[in-house]
Amino acid sequence: MKTNQFLSLFIQPAYILGTLLLFASCERLLEKEPYTLTLETYFNNETELETFLTGVYSPIMQEHFYGNNYPLYNAGGDDLTFYQRSSPASSILCANANSSNSYITTYWRILYEGINRANILLENIDKNASIPQGYRDRIRAEALFLRSFYYFNLIQGWGDVPLRLQSTKSVYGLDAPRADKQLIYDTLIADIVSSLPHLYKSTDLPYTGRVTQSAAKGILARIYLFRAGEHFRDNTAPDANRQLYFAEAKRWALEVKESGLHGLVTPYQRVFLDLSEDKYNSTGVRESIWEAEEAGNRSTVEQAAGRLGNTLGFGSSNDFSSTEGLKELMGLANPGYSYKFAYASLKLYEMYESEGDTARGDWNIANYEYVFESSGSRKVLGRKYYFGKKRPEYIEPDGFSFTEETEAASNRNKTRCAAKYRREHEVVGPKNKNYTPINFPILRYSDVLLMIAEADNELTPEPSALAYECIDAVRNRAGIMPLAAQTLTKAQFRDAIKKERAMELCFEAGRRWDLIRWGEFGATMRSMQGFVNQEGWGGNFKYASAYYNVPDTYTYFPIPDSEMSINKLITANNPGW
Template sequence: MKNIYKLGTLALLGTVLTACTFLDTEPQIIPSDGYYTNETRLKYGLAGVYGALNSEELYGSYYSLQIANPDDLCYFNNYNNGETRPDRYNHSAGTAVIYETWLKLYEGIKNANEYMDEVGKSEFDPEELTTDIKTYLAEARFLRAFYHFLLAQAWGDVPLRDAAATSPNPVNVQIAATPQEKVLKWCVDEIEAIVYDLDESVEHTPSRVNRTVAEGILARIYLFMAGETVDEVEGLTKQEMYGKAAYWANEVIASQKHHLNESYDQVFINMIKDQYDTEFHESMWEAEFLGDRTSSTNWTNGRIGDLIGLKSQSGTTNYSEWACNYSYGYYNGSYTLWQLYWSEDRTSDEASSTEVIDKRLLWNLPGYNYRGLNNQQISYKRGNETVTAVLKQDQSMHKTPWLYKNNFAMPEIEGLDMSVENAFDPADLVYDPTIMCAVRNAGKWRRETVYENQMSAKSLYTTINFPILRYSDVLLMYAEAVNEYAGAPDEQAKEAIREIRRRAGISTDESQMGNQQSFRQLVRNERARELAFEGLRKWDLIRWGIFVERMHMAGTNVPTESMYLNKTITDYAAGNYANVSERHIYLPIPTKELAVNHALQQNPLW
């Protein structure tokens, strides 16, 4: 459980702050001279640098869900919502979510700069420190680079702030944008400069950054730098950047400190249950959310599982009886994602199967949610006889299968009223796993109470963590980088793909790994299947140069048979996809920022 780095109770500026763990506080940087006099205060200040990650503006909701999550695999499904939102691609430079995310990233950078400045001025007795001071500074410097990476990836050219500002000095406010490629190069230079100062062990991951996390993020940044939308980087060819990405990904693999969990589901169950995986360490770095806001001392900023998850709503307020805690379930997996699981890249032996083969489909796009089917009559033929059964599924008390004309998308039905005449016989169940496959909720972040703690209140904020880096992503990055660098996959790259697919329960057609082009497509598809809903696919599509094309394809890739879709929802999704144009490769510079920093100019097309 999350019980590391107990800070105890700190007397701070006359206020008593209780912190149960390293990151479960609203941390603030204390830049005054002489504050950082001991290790407890070092940790407290460092928590302030990490704090932006665990905000609602970043991985709690705005960045992770509204900005990074809407792609060709995932869409916002609330057809009653007419707002301007990033996940509907009808946002503008004045959209609040865009500004709040920008602001939070620069707040993280500000905290990092101030922390490094003040710690650098402080004097410590090395014998009183359990961790080398270089490690604290390296973590802060890494985070400063990571925040800049997120900015440059999403906005393109952005101000590079590598020193603490002396407010209200206008020089520190009026800063022009640095070209995207120079910001990205600065990011990798910064991380490479401190990567060997970071902790080698995985004892404190996924809460804190260690050496292998930095190596994995270096691979991610180099892959993005090598992409189609980034201008030429001085001193590095695209091929050399692929080589760098392969090198750093291989450093993680060679460390033997991370492995694939034997169960794909368990990777996310651990996050939902608020637990660390101390056996496999597949989840290398997570944004942590440690409370549910049921009290002022049990606070969090995370809405993972609430906004994205299995829809679970009811008028019943006895929450202790719910089988799935409250969730709006605002995000669905697209038909494109379904096809990737159901039919793409199958071997000849699997091609004709009508059963689920890829285990990840059952976790990410389950055949049920908790919307309820109260007193719904189901009529079907039993021989020449018509039989009527009644479902009395109280919302959020039972799994509610997706159904079409009495055919169900899951084999187990709960909540049948067996007292009616000619009651439903489970043996008569018609099970079709493909039903309503184009409108299913994103199930990766489900709030089922068998995993998440049972709630006693509605609790829209959750303790569910969000992964920033997983080992399976490192394997996939290595496979892609080597293929692009060398012109063909090596045996390690091929085995990385086999390993991921074996865990998913699917075989691999070796002919797909025979040349650069076929292997490239297999890796891209595997990234989609493995990392769906984790906020990475959009940036993949952008760096591959196919973002607009794939988004439009997802909008028109809709099944024609009614058993696969709810037309109201898919029409709404198609409209959101149709909004996408070339200008959405970058976010607009927020209007409020332009009003303050006159050295900035709006992004082209905005």
């Protein structure tokens, strides 16, 4: 056998084995049975190119990325949430990670896994010139975008990282120095821009698990905003081009807006009900632009299930046993098991309270709890609403008969579980204890509008009509007062954007990166220690204070020990690690 016949000889077997995905008849990205392929005899037709491309997508939906670990343990450490357990997890989330941390190590590995797969595909796309050029160009465009997306995530986490633009073919190619992140930015931006003409339009696809022109432009805007904030991250990156980066962020986000293909879904919670109910923009309005596509719950042939709603989601204290699925078969309500690891902070609660924002506040932060039988089948008896307030408009029909009641308005802690992702509405049954088919929203149109408002404000001496239009579209959907009725300074509008992004996009794995690019991460996190002594913060959660004691070194992740032990050209870790 030739030394390059199987990449599994040299790198993680998962690069090739067991993680290639097949398109199902409904054309979504669904993980199927593993198999081995020989690269020398592959890439012969459209089906094989398409199949390998799904393997390039695969890391995005896996448990180590959007399927669970990334939104909870790696990107989840911010001022809007805390880890609600009796003892902290060893993670970035709980500010007690180190360079051997498993969540950091697997995240690094899976990003380079995706990059290597993209490189393999890019090197073999033109192997068979009889495949139509347009088809190959579209496959190439998606692979280039995905490689760039993985590199952007590496820059966010680690800054300077090895830049690998060819596939790994032998053990002698594992050593690579860290490349300057500005070079990586230039490379990935150029690749995304070159891919745009060949990507699908949002109207070409009935689902959102695949990259489109709108998704690529929205991610370009996100990249440019983060690049504009690199100077504030550690005061070492050059600041000369910051206005140019804001202009580019505005340009690309504005192209999404001006396409007329996207809008805001009403009501707000419908966006997240669609994620649970396996629907794609069910109202006909395309707010969800790109999702990490999950499927099944690991109880069926579809194995691309994550844990959204289970670790990060509405809490259910229901006892779960091997016969849990029988509840559904018996006609008993089963809201799905959740560990409710992530709780909303008092700061987030008070943001909603200060704006009178019940539309988003009562959805993103639990406003009721399930009531169970104390013994026997432990069936769900109903819902009990907090603070004596019942808002049934936030509850979708679920086919089961729930009683609904309210509790006294006093003595209820304001810190409650993050409830954006709710297993009650899952359509795949019987429910699995830990795995769910709920997709993760990587990019929504509301984010695009807020990026336009933010970038435009940084480019003008005072807030413009466009900036007000964009932020007020998001606020109007939430039913709160528009900002255009006020006269805000540039600085006041900037603060309003920061607050709006928190209320709109909480628990979507973006807040940490926002704080870092604003140069506010460490100080903001440490300021949260005072919140735990305020009224409304549950006494059982005061250990959360330790989670907010975050040193400034946490603006970067540590390079994993496993990488430094193999790659001899990386001789120093990030500062403080």
